[in-house]
Amino acid sequence: MxxxxxxxxxxxxxxxxxxxxxxxxxxxxxxxxxxxxxxxxxxxxxxxxxxxxxxxxxxxxxxxxxxxxxxxxxxxxxxxxxxxxxxxxxxxxxxxxxxxxxxxxxxxxxxxxxxxxxxxxxxxxxxxxxxxxxxxxxxxxxxxxxxxxxxxxxxxxxxxxxxxxxxxxxxxxxxxxxxxxxxxxxxxxxxxxxxxxxxxxxxxxxxxxxxxxxxxxxxxxxxxxxxxxxxxxxxxxxxxxxxxxxxxxxxxxxxxxxxxxxxxxxxxxxxxxxxxxxxxxxxxxxxxxxxxxxxxxxxxxxxxxxxxxxxxxxxxxxxxxxxxxxxxxxAQPPPPSHSPVADIGLRAARRAIRWKPLPGPVLDPFVVDLHRPPKPALEWSRTDLVRVLREVMPGTDGVAATRDPVDVADVLRRAQGRPLLIATEDPDLHPWQAAVRTALLAGRPDALLIATGLPDAETEAADGLCVYGRGRANLRAVAEALL
The missing domain is CATH 3.20.20.300 (Glycoside hydrolase, family 3, N-terminal domain)
Structure with a gap:
């Protein structure tokens, strides 16, 4: 040098x-x-x-x-x-x-x-x-x-x-x-x-x-x-x-x-x-x-x-x-002052949800959570919706997928007799999600659609549940809405 x-x-x-x-x-x-x-x-x-x-x-x-x-x-x-x-x-x-x-x-x-x-x-x-x-x-x-x-x-x-x-x-x-x-x-x-x-x-x-x-x-x-x-x-x-x-x-x-x-x-x-x-x-x-x-x-x-x-x-x-x-x-962190508002993130997530109110609670659903993998350098870990719902409803079952293939026939078989939730994250950008959703809806037109990213036209047309994010607070707010 x-x-x-x-x-x-x-x-x-x-x-x-x-x-x-x-x-x-x-x-x-x-x-x-x-x-x-x-x-x-x-x-x-x-x-x-x-x-x-x-x-x-x-x-x-x-x-x-x-x-x-x-x-x-x-x-x-x-x-x-x-x-x-x-x-x-x-x-x-x-x-x-x-x-x-x-x-x-x-x-x-x-x-x-x-x-x-x-x-x-x-x-x-x-x-x-x-x-x-x-x-x-x-x-x-x-x-x-x-x-x-x-x-x-x-x-x-x-x-x-x-x-x-x-x-x-x-x-x-x-x-x-x-x-x-x-x-x-x-x-x-x-x-x-x-x-x-x-x-x-x-x-x-x-x-x-x-x-x-x-x-x-x-x-x-x-x-x-x-x-x-x-x-x-x-x-x-x-x-x-x-x-x-x-x-x-x-x-x-x-x-x-x-x-x-x-x-x-x-x-x-x-x-x-x-x-x-x-x-x-x-x-x-x-x-x-x-x-x-x-x-x-x-x-x-x-x-x-x-x-x-x-x-x-x-x-x-x-x-x-x-x-x-x-x-x-x-450079130097300040001394502690007041405490932040408790559970402010969850409160905010609740305020953000947009959905058509359900006729009653959705209990022990089968969840298909379709989302993209974490983005390198930004997201080092992500929580899936199945896991978060299971924390409040232990009877929840389901699958989380970040890419094809998803065994649609197996999902429909396992979801028989229970509510089916189909969550997507930006299916306009990730067409495989839309394709899986379409195949599932053909067998279960009663399924509830959930958008964890920006909602697409199909989710909005179905009055699906839109949460506008995939942080744990967003997914916990989904659980509360279902209950």
Whole structure:
């Protein structure tokens, strides 16, 4: 690595937010903390329990008191701290359906209070994306809705409650990931809509977030040709500096989504992207992959780029100063204050359910739960509806499937003489679910349909039960509705 003054090497270190494996700190992470590491991002793989997690976060701060400890804790199905007893919440779309900003704030408060107990002070939430395209595979129920004004109100409520709890919230994914048809974890994503449409829809929740004082904004690895045809937002000076900084007036920390996502890694590559993102105006780079070699390549790429003139050292120093200012406010968890509202997540999930009331309780049903597998990097475990219903109705039976084949004849045989429930999760995106449902309905037209994701036309036409999420709170609310 090229020799640079130590303060510039430390400034480059401030720009990194690193993920690691297991519940013990890797030696390379400790060494990087000694040379200015900005932060770490926790995942389910780092969590054994609440007390163990607090010991881990205390150990991290002992390495460097200004280290930011962060996590993706959106609620609903995206909860990396479930093993640490995180509150069960229904997810953003369900909160948008309930449409009570006080309720949204109470849910955000409960999640934030739990984070402070665990020693986590930065939450990469809320999702400020607006779900506008039916075929979008990645935002969906993570958004508060499809209407930008509606979403903006709930984004504001989430941010204000999280800040009040002493945790730094983060609005993501700027300038909006809700109108792509590709998941940027998996490939290049493009939003080809014109600039006026982008400004009238996707930018509104981010404007509201800035007005609410959000201290971090996360970038989208999405190309917006109307804004910058040459680069995804993460690498675009036009989007990060001209639009977010200058036009929207954002003065906090701009953090990238994970650089190892394929939209970046399969394009310019992580190390080159690190240089381009900081040059474009980003302040911190998430590298969630637990790969010390990758961490060092990205850090060293920043140092080399400063040494050979491709990256202005003043830009890196500016980024480091923003990170330090954030750490001054949020690196240390605040002391405990009030307790969150008890069972707020379940209360919210109950409020979100939409359904035609049943003539009586549905007891000991046979359940066919059709859903997609967990998304890598976001969902590390998922609970199926059969298991949750069995907790309250031990006589429940059924099958859970994440892909074909489902033995329809066997299901119909086993479900004889008992209520049949058919649950789907976004069958418009996963046609195998619709096919299984159609085959089951041919034999059991009396079956009750349940939508755990966004409901499709068939579920709505049948007055099915819609819960708008797959968090445990959503599925527990299904059990209550049946009873």
């Amino acid at each position: 090229t020799t640079l003054p130590g303060d510039l090497v430390e400034a480059a270190g401030r720009c990194l937010v690193l993920g690691f494996d297991g519940t013990a700190l890797p030696d390379e992470l400790k060494r990087l903390a000694d040379t200015g590491l900005g932060g770490v991002i926790l995942h389910t793989r780092n969590v054994a329990g609440r007390s163990e997690l607090r010991s881990l976060t205390d150990e991290l701060r002992a390495l460097r008191p200004g280290l930011l400890v962060t996590v993706d804790q959106e609620g609903g199905g995206i909860s990396h701290l479930a093993r640490a007893g995180a509150p069960e919440t229904p997810g953003n779309w369900a909160l948008g359906v309930a449409d009570d900003t006080g309720l949204t704030g109470a849910v955000a408060d409960a999640l934030a209070r739990h984070l402070t107990e665990c020693g986590v002070t930065v939450s990469f939430a809320p999702v400020a994306d607006v779900h506008r395209v039916a075929a979008n595979p990645i935002v969906r129920t993570r958004a508060f809705g499809a209407d930008p004004v509606h979403a903006a109100r709930h984004v504001t409520a989430w941010i204000e409650a999280t800040l009040a709890a002493g945790v730094a919230p983060c609005a993501k994914h700027f300038p909006g990931h809700g109108s792509t048809t590709v998941d940027s974890h998996l490939g290049a994503a493009v939003d080809a809509r014109d600039e006026q449409v982008l400004r009238e829809t996707d930018l509104l929740p981010f404007r509201a977030a800035v007005a609410a004082g959000v201290p971090l904004v996360m970038t989208a690895h999405v190309v917006y040709p109307a804004l910058d045809p040459a680069a995804p937002a993460t690498l675009s000076r036009r989007i990060l500096t001209d639009l977010l900084r200058t036009e929207l007036g954002f003065e906090g920390v701009i953090v990238t989504d994970a650089l190892e996502m394929k939209a970046i890694a399969d394009g310019v590559g992580e190390a080159a992207a690190a240089v381009a993102a900081i040059g474009a105006g980003a302040d911190q780079l998430i590298i969630a992959r637990p790969d010390p070699g990758l961490w060092l390549r990205c850090r060293d790429a920043l140092v080399e780029a400063m040494a050979d003139g491709r990256l202005d050292p003043a830009r890196v120093v500016e980024a480091a100063r923003r990170v330090d200012a954030l750490a001054e406010r949020f």
